[in-house]
Amino acid sequence: IVDGPTVWLLQLARDRSAEGRALYAVAQRCLPSNEDKEEFPLCALARYCLRAPFGRNLIFNSCGEQGFRGWEVEHGGNGWAIEKNLTPVPGAPSQTCFVTSFEEEVSPY
Structure with a gap:
């Protein structure tokens, strides 16, 4: 070498x-x-x-293409899910993404 x-x-x-x-x-x-x-x-x-860190994603399974493999999920609210992209993303390594629900809590004040 x-x-x-x-x-x-x-x-x-x-x-x-x-x-x-x-x-x-x-x-x-x-x-x-x-x-x-x-x-x-x-x-x-x-x-x-x-x-060669530029030009590649350094986060393992960043799009959820392998489910939650490599991630530790702590559920809060309605939790996390993996969905197919609503619109195809040209050049993306995967056509999936992590999604979560977010509900605003209304304070009784």
Whole structure:
């Protein structure tokens, strides 16, 4: 496995997302000097490149496509449910969503 500043900078240079371009610009200005052995910027670059957090959802089962798997549900009111989207959402990873009922409580004052 190859690891080093050049690898991660080349990886970022190929990233066409706005986030990738912005991080590339910052990384070029913030790289440690030869005398400074601090590697935090390189670790941050490696984490960004390997995890690719932008462009994907980091929440497991975010649309309820697998039911409530991965979620701990505490019911209050009429609770939570999973429904198909009323209108298809182009490009969405799933056509389902979490829904809840909300009823306003009227105070007797």
